Amino acid sequence: MQEKENKDGIVFKTIFKVMLLIFTGFILIGALAIIFYGPRQTQVELTEVDPELIENGIHVRTGLIEADGLQTVITNCITCHSSKLIIQNRMGEEQWNATIRWMQKTQGLWPLGENQKVIVDYLTTNYPLLEKGRRPPLTDIDWYSLEK
Amino acid sequence: MKRRSFVAKSGLGTLATLLGVDIVYKELMPKGYTPLALQETDPFKLFNKDEAMVVLNDKPWNMEAQAHLLNDRVTPNKYMFVRNNGLLPEKIDESSWELKIDGESVVESKTYSLSDLKTKFKHHTYQLTLECGGNGRSEFNPPAKGNQWTIGAVSSAEWTGIRLKDVLADAGIKDDAVYIGYHAADMHLSRNPTKEPISRGVPMSKALQEETLLAFSMNGEAIPLVHGFPLRLICGGWPASTSGKWLNTISIRNKVHDGAKMEGSSYRVPCETVAPGETVADEDMCIIESMPVKSLITYPKSGAIIKEGKSLKINGHAWAGELEINSMEYSIDYGTSWKPASIEKAKNRLAWQHFNATVNFPKKGYYEIWARATDSNENKQPMVLPGWNPKGYLNNACHRIAIKVV
Numbered sequence: 001m002q003e004k005e006n007k008d009g010i011v012f013k014t015i016f017k018v019m020l021l022i023f024t025g026f027i028l029i030g031a032l033a034i035i036f037y038g039p040r041q042t043q044v045e046l047t048e049v050d051p052e053l054i055e056n057g058i059h060v061r062t063g064l065i066e067a068d069g070l071q072t073v074i075t076n077c078i079t080c081h082s083s084k085l086i087i088q089n090r091m092g093e094e095q096w097n098a099t100i101r102w103m104q105k106t107q108g109l110w111p112l113g114e115n116q117k118v119i120v121d122y123l124t125t126n127y128p129l130l131e132k133g134r135r136p137p138l139t140d141i142d143w144y145s146l147e148k
Numbered sequence: 149m150k151r152r153s154f155v156a157k158s159g160l161g162t163l164a165t166l167l168g169v170d171i172v173y174k175e176l177m178p179k180g181y182t183p184l185a186l187q188e189t190d191p192f193k194l195f196n197k198d199e200a201m202v203v204l205n206d207k208p209w210n211m212e213a214q215a216h217l218l219n220d221r222v223t224p225n226k227y228m229f230v231r232n233n234g235l236l237p238e239k240i241d242e243s244s245w246e247l248k249i250d251g252e253s254v255v256e257s258k259t260y261s262l263s264d265l266k267t268k269f270k271h272h273t274y275q276l277t278l279e280c281g282g283n284g285r286s287e288f289n290p291p292a293k294g295n296q297w298t299i300g301a302v303s304s305a306e307w308t309g310i311r312l313k314d315v316l317a318d319a320g321i322k323d324d325a326v327y328i329g330y331h332a333a334d335m336h337l338s339r340n341p342t343k344e345p346i347s348r349g350v351p352m353s354k355a356l357q358e359e360t361l362l363a364f365s366m367n368g369e370a371i372p373l374v375h376g377f378p379l380r381l382i383c384g385g386w387p388a389s390t391s392g393k394w395l396n397t398i399s400i401r402n403k404v405h406d407g408a409k410m411e412g413s414s415y416r417v418p419c420e421t422v423a424p425g426e427t428v429a430d431e432d433m434c435i436i437e438s439m440p441v442k443s444l445i446t447y448p449k450s451g452a453i454i455k456e457g458k459s460l461k462i463n464g465h466a467w468a469g470e471l472e473i474n475s476m477e478y479s480i481d482y483g484t485s486w487k488p489a490s491i492e493k494a495k496n497r498l499a500w501q502h503f504n505a506t507v508n509f510p511k512k513g514y515y516e517i518w519a520r521a522t523d524s525n526e527n528k529q530p531m532v533l534p535g536w537n538p539k540g541y542l543n544n545a546c547h548r549i550a551i552k553v554v
Contacts (some may be wrong), residue, residue, distance in 0.1 A: 065459070080337040081205070081337055082205050082207035084204065084378075085205050085207075088295060088296045090291050090298065095290075095293065106412070107336075107337070107338065108343060111529045129291065130291070132287065132288075132289035132291075133289060134289070134533055135287065135531070135532045135533055135545060137291075137552050138450065138516065138548065142449075143448060143453055143552065144451055145452075146448055146452035146460075148454060
């Protein structure tokens with residue numbers, strides 16, 4: 001009888017130890033979670049992306065292609081309008097320059113000095129003209145079965 | 149572009165901007181707390197737009213529909229395209245909102261509150277087609293700069309308001325009146341308070357039409373903020389930039405209005421046709437007025453695969469600025485042969501017209517259904533791009549969808 005009790009006692013203690021270990025484990029994980037993922041004690045900020053992160057050749061915050069001249073473009077061009085306006089467009093050197101002149105004349109853009117060439121070179125290199133012909137073909141068709 | 153989370157660096161200043169109010173007790177906000185309102189910079193939530201709408205730009209906000217989203221006879225808000233030249237107005241107080249009628253050719257300048265307008269003048273409701281002048285720009289070659297709309301910058305919602313002509317008559321129109329010009333509460337991208345993002349207008353003949361409204365409701369409800377709350381102009385059938393949003397002034401001019409985006413090449417095409425890529429002087433550019441004939445196949449969505457032997461019902465809408473649609477046809481052989489589609493009468497002048505047809509395919513294969521509308525001047529949509537112009541306006545080439553018969 002006593003042996004059985006002893007056996008029971010030993011099993012009981014082991015369960016106790018295991019539970020204690022698991023419990024401690026949870027506390028440790030919880031503490032780590034609070035440290036790494038807890039509320040930040042900074043001013044209101046929604047950005048979760050590193051503002052200068054480059055991934056697969058793209059500057060993630062703006063979506064612009066990472067290349068020579070990118071920082072100059074960001075500093076001068078993204079203050080007023082979104083980078084999406086740039087990304088949508090494809091133009092030649094003359095048209096990009098004409099666009100800059102129009103922005104300076106009518107939209108409050110400041111003189112760019114030497115930066116203008118840097119900016120236009122970036123744009124013509126990374127967002128060049130595409131040949132479309134008189135009517136582009138249909139592209140990016142998402143095929144699906146039409147059930148009646 | 150699929151829906152993405154629009155995560156942005158924001159401060160309480162931006163929050164004030166979005167809400168249009170001061171943030172009371174902002175000093176008491178706990179550090180690290182994200183105000184509820186700031187948590188939303190997602191335009192789909194901000195503007196109640198369907199997730200399949202395409203965002204072209206987020207500063208300023210520009211979004212378009214896809215053809216299959218525009219199948220409703222009357223366009224609901226969730227599928228209505230968003231077009232902005234500037235930033236949305238920061239402070240809107242309906243109770244103190246005023247509309248001033250002024251200008252060289254007003255008999256006596258007058259100011260109205262919103263409740264003045266709603267109580268003194270008779271209300272009218274019309275279904276009115278608004279299309280961006282640059283709808284279709286993406287196809288031009290050489291390309292034109294600006295938002296690269298494909299086909300989705302068009303809508304035909306029901307607008308309720310008072311007739312502009314009734315208000316102008318109340319203030320009095322001098323004999324030398326030529327044009328009206330609107331001024332609004334939106335802000336220039338540069339935040340320079342002396343610059344207007346847009347201030348356009350229309351000739352008196354358009355201003356005095358029965359369907360030209362000062363609108364306060366869209367589809368029976370208050371106009372959504374992004375579409376011009378609390379008061380906007382609706383000039384159906386003309387480039388939608390004439391339908392000014394967030395109006396605070398209408399000026400009766402004794403000359404063509406010369407506000408922002410009236411001058412230069414804005415909303416103008418060459419007075420005389422030019423070759424693709426030509427440079428055109430500003431003085432050789434003419435203002436766009438009535439939009440050209442155009443149509444859209446809104447059902448089925450492009451890319452449908454159907455079984456051989458089955459016929460396919462298609463439907464869509466057609467519109468033609470000030471004109472009406474005379475006939476509608478479709479082709480499955482790239483314009484070699486055309487078959488008629490049935491076209492309904494418009495609900496009222498300047499509403500789009502619905503069409504439908506049952507299409508049969510001779511055998512298996514890849515097909516494109518091209519749709520072509522003819523207006524009441526017997527002018528048809530071109531199959532290739534129409535005349536090139538420097539700003540890429542007025543692409544009314546036929547819409548087509550892809551079909552596979554298996």
